Amino acid sequence: MLDQVEETGPEQEEPEAYTLGKRDVAAILYAVEIDDREKLVELMEPLHAADIADLLEQISAFERARLIRLYDLEFDGEILSELDEAIRDEVIALLTPEVLQEAMRELDSDDVVDILEDLEDAQQATIMGALDEGDRAAVQQAMSYPEYSAGRLMQREVVMAPEHWTVGAAIDHLRKTPEAELPDQFYHIIIVDPRLHPVGNVTLGKLMRSKRETKLTALFEETFKVFSATQVEGDVAYAFNQYHLISAPVVDEDGRLIGVITIDDAMAVLDEEHEEDILRLAGVGESSLSDRVIETTKQRLPWLAVNLATAIAASMVISQFEVALAQIVALAVLMPIVASMGGNAGTQSLTVAVRALATKDLTGSNVWRVIRRECLVGLINGTIFAIVMGIVGIIWFGSPALGGVIAVAMVINMVVAGLAGTGIPIVLERVGVDPALASGAFVTTVTDVVGFFAFLGLAAAVLL
Amino acid sequence: MLDQVEETGPEQEEPEAYTLGKRDVAAILYAVEIDDREKLVELMEPLHAADIADLLEQISAFERARLIRLYDLEFDGEILSELDEAIRDEVIALLTPEVLQEAMRELDSDDVVDILEDLEDAQQATIMGALDEGDRAAVQQAMSYPEYSAGRLMQREVVMAPEHWTVGAAIDHLRKTPEAELPDQFYHIIIVDPRLHPVGNVTLGKLMRSKRETKLTALFEETFKVFSATQVEGDVAYAFNQYHLISAPVVDEDGRLIGVITIDDAMAVLDEEHEEDILRLAGVGESSLSDRVIETTKQRLPWLAVNLATAIAASMVISQFEVALAQIVALAVLMPIVASMGGNAGTQSLTVAVRALATKDLTGSNVWRVIRRECLVGLINGTIFAIVMGIVGIIWFGSPALGGVIAVAMVINMVVAGLAGTGIPIVLERVGVDPALASGAFVTTVTDVVGFFAFLGLAAAVLL
Numbered sequence: 005m006l007d008q009v010e011e012t013g014p015e016q017e018e019p020e021a022y023t024l025g026k027r028d029v030a031a032i033l034y035a036v037e038i039d040d041r042e043k044l045v046e047l048m049e050p051l052h053a054a055d056i057a058d059l060l061e062q063i064s065a066f067e068r069a070r071l072i073r074l075y076d077l078e079f080d081g082e083i084l085s086e087l088d089e090a091i092r093d094e095v096i097a098l099l100t101p102e103v104l105q106e107a108m109r110e111l112d113s114d115d116v117v118d119i120l121e122d123l124e125d126a127q128q129a130t131i132m133g134a135l136d137e138g139d140r141a142a143v144q145q146a147m148s149y150p151e152y153s154a155g156r157l158m159q160r161e162v163v164m165a166p167e168h169w170t171v172g173a174a175i176d177h178l179r180k181t182p183e184a185e186l187p188d189q190f191y192h193i194i195i196v197d198p199r200l201h202p203v204g205n206v207t208l209g210k211l212m213r214s215k216r217e218t219k220l221t222a223l224f225e226e227t228f229k230v231f232s233a234t235q236v237e238g239d240v241a242y243a244f245n246q247y248h249l250i251s252a253p254v255v256d257e258d259g260r261l262i263g264v265i266t267i268d269d270a271m272a273v274l275d276e277e278h279e280e281d282i283l284r285l286a287g288v289g290e291s292s293l294s295d296r297v298i299e300t301t302k303q304r305l306p307w308l309a310v311n312l313a314t315a316i317a318a319s320m321v322i323s324q325f326e327v328a329l330a331q332i333v334a335l336a337v338l339m340p341i342v343a344s345m346g347g348n349a350g351t352q353s354l355t356v357a358v359r360a361l362a363t364k365d366l367t368g369s370n371v372w373r374v375i376r377r378e379c380l381v382g383l384i385n386g387t388i389f390a391i392v393m394g395i396v397g398i399i400w401f402g403s404p405a406l407g408g409v410i411a412v413a414m415v416i417n418m419v420v421a422g423l424a425g426t427g428i429p430i431v432l433e434r435v436g437v438d439p440a441l442a443s444g445a446f447v448t449t450v451t452d453v454v455g456f457f458a459f460l461g462l463a464a465a466v467l468l
Numbered sequence: 469m470l471d472q473v474e475e476t477g478p479e480q481e482e483p484e485a486y487t488l489g490k491r492d493v494a495a496i497l498y499a500v501e502i503d504d505r506e507k508l509v510e511l512m513e514p515l516h517a518a519d520i521a522d523l524l525e526q527i528s529a530f531e532r533a534r535l536i537r538l539y540d541l542e543f544d545g546e547i548l549s550e551l552d553e554a555i556r557d558e559v560i561a562l563l564t565p566e567v568l569q570e571a572m573r574e575l576d577s578d579d580v581v582d583i584l585e586d587l588e589d590a591q592q593a594t595i596m597g598a599l600d601e602g603d604r605a606a607v608q609q610a611m612s613y614p615e616y617s618a619g620r621l622m623q624r625e626v627v628m629a630p631e632h633w634t635v636g637a638a639i640d641h642l643r644k645t646p647e648a649e650l651p652d653q654f655y656h657i658i659i660v661d662p663r664l665h666p667v668g669n670v671t672l673g674k675l676m677r678s679k680r681e682t683k684l685t686a687l688f689e690e691t692f693k694v695f696s697a698t699q700v701e702g703d704v705a706y707a708f709n710q711y712h713l714i715s716a717p718v719v720d721e722d723g724r725l726i727g728v729i730t731i732d733d734a735m736a737v738l739d740e741e742h743e744e745d746i747l748r749l750a751g752v753g754e755s756s757l758s759d760r761v762i763e764t765t766k767q768r769l770p771w772l773a774v775n776l777a778t779a780i781a782a783s784m785v786i787s788q789f790e791v792a793l794a795q796i797v798a799l800a801v802l803m804p805i806v807a808s809m810g811g812n813a814g815t816q817s818l819t820v821a822v823r824a825l826a827t828k829d830l831t832g833s834n835v836w837r838v839i840r841r842e843c844l845v846g847l848i849n850g851t852i853f854a855i856v857m858g859i860v861g862i863i864w865f866g867s868p869a870l871g872g873v874i875a876v877a878m879v880i881n882m883v884v885a886g887l888a889g890t891g892i893p894i895v896l897e898r899v900g901v902d903p904a905l906a907s908g909a910f911v912t913t914v915t916d917v918v919g920f921f922a923f924l925g926l927a928a929a930v931l932l
Contacts, residue, residue, distance in 0.1 A: 024833075058828070122758070126721050208673060208676060209655070211676070213650075274738070279823060286819035293820065293834070301849055308849055308853060312856065329793075336800035381768065395774070456804075
């Protein structure tokens with residue numbers, strides 16, 4: 005044990021030690037190259053399963069196959085848990101039935117479920133076949149809850165005690181329970197009433213420090229939240245973050261305790277949701293660095309197609325002003341500036357609005373104040389840049405009228421950007437569409453169309 | 469206790485219960501309106517400090533001032549902890565010295581530090597004055613560590629035991645320690661050597677279930693990470709998420725245990741960092757829904773100014789082709805499409821790259837593979853949309869040559885978008901600039917300039 009600790013000690017000195025260094029990867033790949041199993045196992049031994057998963061994600065498919073074949077029985081179930089979905093099925097296909105069986109047996113039921121839900125039917129069947137009778141039933145039960153629900157996220161191993169128990173009774177019970185029936189790690193005891201409804205929780209710290217005759221009900225934590233199995237995991241993660249929960253019970257439709265969710269699961273969900281939001285805002289959808297070219301191409305295509313439609317719509321607006329454009333070439337030179345500024349201002353407003361909706365900071369109570377603020381910000385920034393562009397227009401093209409036109413168009417487009425950037429995500433959220441996914445296309449359509457229309461329309465009216 | 473539980477019970481039925489309903493807010497504001505303190509306290513009583521903070525963020529500054537004055541001594545320190553920085557100083561200024569003093573005394577030293585670090589000097593002095601001697605020293609010590617470091621994040625109350633102790637000795641020690649010297653919640657005991665260097669940790673669950681004579685060193689958890697006080701909090705949060713840590717010791721430059729970081733702190737940091745990344749990618753920087761119009765305007769202005777410079781640069785490219793534009797108006801109509809598609813494709817690549825850098829998935833080991841993939845994706849999607857636009861060009865303007873020009877320009881710009889979208893964030897990261905903050909401006913400059921230049925240049929060469 006002490007050796008292990010000595011190894012951990014120096015690690016803190018260099019933050020980079022959390023991730024695999026380039027040299028570690030090279031050494032491991034060299035061991036694979038020369039088929040030196042002993043060396044490979046030795047190099048992999050100090051690595052956490054999460055690091056091994058990172059390693060597998062970073063190397064090429066060819067190297068991955070060779071490494072896994074050489075590593076063979078050392079392959080741990082935890083690695084599968086940590087692996088990116090994009091290559092998980094590829095890795096599972098590489099494992100021999102014995103290795104897969106052994107790997108799955110080591111895992112808690114919630115981890116098995118997490119792996120299973122992203123696989124195709126054939127692979128699901130293989131894994132189900134590898135499980136013990138009891139585990140299989142537990143996994144099937146969990147899989148009966150909707151995807152992304154608390155029921156899938158929870159672990160079924162629960163530490164509970166009836167509400168009439170004392171501290172002494174709870175401790176004795178805990179000491180008598182066989183290791184296998186307890187979760188790997190637990191921090192609370194959930195107290196239940198006779199109908200198995202959770203009524204409170206007690207931290208192990210309080211339990212340990214209290215007199216044996218103290219009633220458990222006297223030690224309840226102040227903050228206590230119960231989740232139903234069908235609740236979406238995003239809401240669960242939000243509540244963990246909002247109320248600083250460490251663990252929380254999950255109940256079935258009758259309110260009976262059936263599992264527990266811990267903060268590390270919630271943290272993983274929060275992390276995934278954030279990732280999704282960022283990628284959706286950029287029109288990438290579900291994506292991973294391990295995806296192959298064809299998958300990546302397919303993921304990005306829809307958003308680009310939407311953008312093409314948007315861009316063509318904007319072009320149609322431009323084509324209405326061909327006469328003006330033919331007479332004054334400067335319009336063609338300047339028009340992208342108005343559209344681009346509006347697009348950027350709109351993206352700023354929309355990102356703030358999408359985030360505020362996700363964190364539940366933007367609610368019915370402050371929606372009008374926020375919209376008004378965004379329009380005002382657009383007005384002020386629009387005016388500032390209108391002045392700048394007006395001057396640029398005058399100096400560049402020597403035409404005060406042209407400068408005036410671009411200035412007015414800029415103000416209009418940036419106020420519209422603030423309005424659309426805030427209003428569109430709010431409306432989408434109300435009608436049940438994910439604002440992170442869809443707002444961008446709508447907002448840039450609005451700012452492009454309004455930008456071109458305002459600038460060219462004003463120019464046609466004033467300058468021709 | 470049971471009443472409280474009955475209140476919690478039904479809450480799980482409706483996920484919306486996590487946030488304040490519109491009706492709750494209205495009822496509270498009405499109580500403030502009619503100056504009914506009793507009613508206000510009654511309505512606020514069931515709310516978690518995090519919910520009260522949300523409430524204060526959602527109402528107007530005027531309502532906030534009235535509410536706080538009416539709420540008076542009920543105001544809890546936790547609320548300040550949960551409040552958004554944007555209005556925290558405003559709220560602190562509204563509290564009477566007695567309320568502030570009382571509020572600060574209830575908080576752990578790490579929470580006081582968290583509040584203090586964002587305040588101006590005058591307010592910092594007020595709060596320091598409100599603290600007890602001991603707390604003040606602890607806070608000053610913590611403030612001596614750099615901002616966003618593990619030293620500021622950690623709590624100083626630590627539960628530790630020497631490595632030669634048995635389970636029985638540890639339990640007896642825990643039971644004898646006065647409540648006030650222990651953290652509010654703790655889940656591990658940190659085991660230290662005689663020089664106070666942490667060597668391992670033991671969960672309370674294992675401690676409780678083991679025989680009294682068992683040595684603590686026999687119960688060490690497998691995963692154990694130590695952080696130095698100067699390490700940046702982002703790396704700490706990353707490690708918590710990567711290795712599923714629940715708590716981890718923090719050491720000074722001599723490796724001596726000085727504090728502990730728990731997963732809920734790490735989760736909050738992870739959440740903030742994500743938020744920052746999203747906002748930076750959209751060119752918003754630090755921002756909050758509670759910011760006032762002027763602050764918001766100022767935050768967004770720099771990015772818009774950068775975008776204006778970018779847009780003007782693109783316009784200068786366009787102005788090089790005035791002759792072509794004057795002869796063929798269709799070029800002005802179509803040119804924004806090429807730029808826009810490149811901009812979108814570039815944003816997709818760049819978002820994936822920025823995220824992969826943040827999650828340390830994009831490393832020296834796979835950087836060339838990723839760049840190659842992005843360029844290939846650009847090539848394939850570029851070709852698909854080139855065909856579409858070529859056909860649109862022919863149908864719309866009846867010119868196969870024009871269709872060909874836009875098609876070729878599209879392919880060029882989308883390959884460049886893949887290259888720039890991946891390459892620019894990687895280079896920025898290498899030279900120490902936050903890629904989330906700066907990549908967007910560079911990438912859209914490249915795609916605008918290349919898009920206009922390729923399209924108009926080809927058109928001038930082929931069509932004139």
